[in-house]
Amino acid sequence: MDPHALTVIEFPAFLDELASLAQTSLGAARLRALQPIHDIDSIVARRRPYQDTMRLYSAGNTPPGLAFDDVSDILRQLAPLGAAVGGDELVRCRGLLDACADAKSFLLSEICRELPTLHAWGQELQDAPDVRQALHRALDNEGLVLDSASALLADLRRRGRSLERRLQETLDNMTRQTELEGVVRDKYVTVRNGRFVIPVRREQRGSLPGVVHDHSNSGQTIFVEPSATLPMGNELADARLRERDEILRILHELSARIRVLIPALRGNTEVLSELDVALAVGRWAARDSCQIPRFGTRLKLVSGRHPLLEKQLRSEGRGGQLVPLNLALDKGTRVLVVTGSNTGGKTVVLKTVGLLTVAAQCGLPVPVGDGTELELFEELFADIGDEQSLAASLSTFSGHLNQIGRILGGAGKGRCLVLLDELGAGTDPLEGGALACAVLDSLSKYDALTLATTHLGVVKTFAHDRDQMVNAAVAFDLETLQPEYALEVGRPGASHALQIARRLGLPQAVMDQAEAFLSSDHLRLESMLATIEEDQRRIATQEKEVADAHERMVADRDGIRSELDGLRGERRKLLHDAHQQAAGIVENTRREMDQQMREFRRQLTDQKEGERVVAAARQKLRAKGEKLADGARRTAAKPSKPVRSDRIQVGDTVKIPRLNGQGEVAELLDGGKKVAVMISGLRFTVAAKELELADAPTELAKTSVKVSRARVVGRTSSELVLVGSRVDEAVDRLDVFLSHAMLANLEQVRVVHGFGTGALRRGVHEWLRQQRSVASFRIGKHQADPGGAGVTIVTLR
Structure with a gap:
């Protein structure tokens, strides 16, 4: 692209800023040498390492430092057979190998496994560990040879x-x-x-x-x-x-050993330099919230920010004052004419569009928002700033004309972006306006997108009357006389020169005379533009108020829905708790009845009659408990769904209707025809066709299974082995175990969790602290308790 255009949009200054984030002189030089390209495949290839480092930094990872020197001169000295260098030079070569080792270790780590370009670079690096160790053994950091x-x-x-x-x-x-x-x-x-x-x-x-x-x-x-x-x-x-x-x-x-590595060291230098560039770009993207933009057929900037302006404002403590640029042009637009007050940000619009476009065509991320779309240009032309040249005897106006002539001569050679600042200025307004209109008309016939700024009313009118041209205005607050730096596409902007002069205190007589010199048409146009500007500002304010009100309404609606859902959930919980409490009463009654039945058996002389009475009582109690549990399930559980046997996988949550329970698939047996299901620590083997798909087991489901187990358990053990279990499985089994221990009137039990990482022990202890039935618990003692610290002794209330 045209070097002059790149300079006036501050592209070299931008590259200097980017280069300041590099860790090595080689990386900084490569960043300063970046040039825009217009081949989309090449741009995509350039982007790949930058995308990797952006993902790296967004995940909060910190790569190792890249402290190494350019050793190309040393390698040239060592190339002839028998040549040798001093300790200082060898230490610099060692520094390169050390940087390779650190970078390779990081790039091949799990952190970079899903970052293809970085991972591939790690595989290319050759750190020559034997040579590196020899250099460390022989030389200190100053290059002096050590005794070792x-x-x-x-x-x-x-x-x-x-x-x-x-x-x-x-x-x-x-x-x-x-x-x-x-x-x-x-x-x-x-x-x-x-x-x-x-x-x-x-x-x-x-x-x-x-x-x-x-x-x-x-x-x-x-x-x-x-x-x-x-x-x-x-x-x-x-x-x-x-x-x-x-x-x-x-x-x-040592020099001879380095000589053998010359090709590897040159390759390492290449990879590490590219890595330095990619890391610098990644740091910049993270710092300035940059994104990789999409290239399309029109210009659409969403929250675009000029990188250098953003840095300047941030250094002055005014980072929050930057107003992002939002600009969307239709596909058929060829010319955008930006008008408005002085110091309103018109030139910043041109530089922002130009700089972001060029940076994106270097493959770089740019500070824009989601939805940004940029065009791909083969050439960039710009006439921005003072083109005066004393050496060439050119006035400002002549300098602009010279530059515009170059632009018109090159604009027809491919898709190009043209930026023209203060077009038609520096000469008689009537002639300057006529010349500006002719230049825009000529550029509109080329395959070019032209952005121009002006104060000339004739240019505003000209752009308004052409199909492929559109006006835009930079917003200005007449009350405060301050620019708002927002761009409003679709209308021309007033210059507000007289209003600003009046507010700044110029004598009234001077202002009256100035207005008298202006034509009535011009005054009406300026008044109309000011009115339109004020109306649009008022409409924008009203739209914001409506949007805020709608947002509050949506928030209120969501709050009401959330509250209603909470009340419904609370109702279901109350019903569920009530059924559980009833089930508990039945269980307590069953225990009391068991005790009474044992006494009753001893008292009955007719054994068969006693067994009949006991069986009848048990059946009646079982029916009542199942009715209560069924009511709780209907309240808390969602309907289960049938599942095909070939869709069942290990880890699925399923329901076994005939057992009235649900659990997790532990193993597929007999080619999937049978399934092993874990329910509250018990393993059931059932036919796959009996299963139904269910949601994760509810507390109620667990409770109902516990009740069933309490009915069928006979002699209760005082020890539970949890070694090898997950915490959630262990807690379920421990819950059932303690229930059985309570029914058996055990005062103290042993829970064997083993040593391992300690996660199982911590999970068990955390659960025990929350149980009202547990009076206390302690870790086993090495000599007093078999198993030592791998066992927890639990005392029940």
């Missing part, structure tokens, strides 16, 4: 340090000898030219045999290595030379 680089180096350095200590001690002792008291200048040991020496007075040179290595600035002191320490000094020098040779060998070896 090789055993020989460590030994040479230990030997060198030992020789240095011995030399220091020997020379220290010599400086303290009484016979050298007048010979030694100062009692300290120093190093000159890599040799340990002591300071000697020049006039006493012959008093201490040795080698002179240096002298002081004044020449009065010479630095002498005594003959007695020469062998030890030579041995130290030899150790240091061997240390230097070993360091060079290590650097050559």
Whole structure:
């Protein structure tokens, strides 16, 4: 696209802002080099990594940092066989490998498994762990070779340090000898030219045999290595030379290992740079609430925001004052003429449309709302701002004409977007208006969408009379003399120059004379436009009031419905509780009757007569309990639905009519002809054709099954094993178990939940705290209770 147009819509500044979010210089450079394209397939391909990082950040994930340098120059130095680089350069290569390792680990993690582009990048990265470990073992962060680089180096350095200590001690002792008291200048040991020496007075040179290595600035002191320490000094020098040779060998070896990785490192640099770009775009999209827009056949901006303006207002603490741009044009519209007051935001409309369009054609997300649709343009032309050029001897008007000439020459070469600011300004209004109309008429014949701003009334009228042109106005509040920055399509806007001048205090005589100079037609037009603007503002206010009232009405209606549903639910709960309470009374009566029957059996002399009486009483009680339970079910449960045997799956909630219970399918048997169903911890095997589809088991269903179990249980155990159960299954089984324990008059029971993750134990304890029948419970003790902490001891009331 035209570089001049990209500059005047502030596209380079936008890319600079985007580049500031990159973590590396390579990523920032790639962002600044982005250019719009008009091939939809290429745009979709560019979008893929950005869509992945947008999903990544929207899910609240934080990827690792990308701290690495551009090592391309180092790799070029290492390319020739036998070449080597220093420790600093190798540390930079190590930094790249470290960044690869961190990025690869993250991109191949579960977080990125559903992000195809990022996951594929993770598979491309080569982190060479053996080379990376060797570099960490051999070099510190400053590039110095460590003792751990090789055993020989460590030994040479230990030997060198030992020789240095011995030399220091020997020379220290010599400086303290009484016979050298007048010979030694100062009692300290120093190093000159890599040799340990002591300071000697020049006039006493012959008093201490040795080698002179240096002298002081004044020449009065010479630095002498005594003959007695020469062998030890030579041995130290030899150790240091061997240390230097070993360091060079290590650097050559590490350089050779990096040389083998040159293709991989170049590929890693490419992937990490693209990753840096994608992460920067993802951060920007998350920060500025951006979306990937849809490309179509017309321009429809929903809540479009200029990125740089939004940043500026946010930095000034006025982020909430930005008014989003809403603009929808019909498919056949070729020209949009934007009019209205100065400082009303007309130029911002042009720049926002241009910048969002170009950014979207780079594949980038843009700050827009749902429903946005953008057109795809092959070219962009713009004439915005002051085109004056002193170097080319062009006035402002001439600069605009020069630019418009270029636009007219290129607009017919493909679908293009044309942005013209203050068209026809800078010269006589009549001639400027005529020229503006001719330019718009010419552009309307091309395959172009033109957005132009103007104050000229003749241009407003011209656009109003043409089928493929439409006027738009930026809203302005005459009471406050402040622009509202909203765009209203379908009407021209008044300039309000006289009203603004009057409000700002220009003398009345000047204002009266200004109005006298204007034609009556112009005054009527301005008055008509102001009236239309005021009427539309009033209509918009009324529409908002109606919408608010409708919203309140809907909220009230929903509230009434919710309250009614709550009352209905409360009624059902009351009926359900009443039936449950009645069922409980029957159960208590049954227990009392069981006790009485046992006494009655002992008292009856005729055993057969006693059994007959007991059986009759039990049958009567059973019938009454089932009647109560059936009433509760009709109140609380929804109607069940028949289910085909081939549709049954493990985990489905089903009903077994002949057992009057419902539960969860645990297993399909005999090819699906039979089904194992878990009901309150009990496993029932039934034919699949007997099942009906039901909703999740209600508390009532569980209660009815508990009652049935309480009737059939004989001898009750004092221990329940829940190991391997889910919390919800365990609670159901525990409920039935405690009911049986209460019926059996047990005072204390054991619940075995095991150790595991502790989730089952916590779920059991939470449920026990809510039971009125539980007096207390505690974790088993290691020695006193078999099972220790894997058991909970429950004391019943």
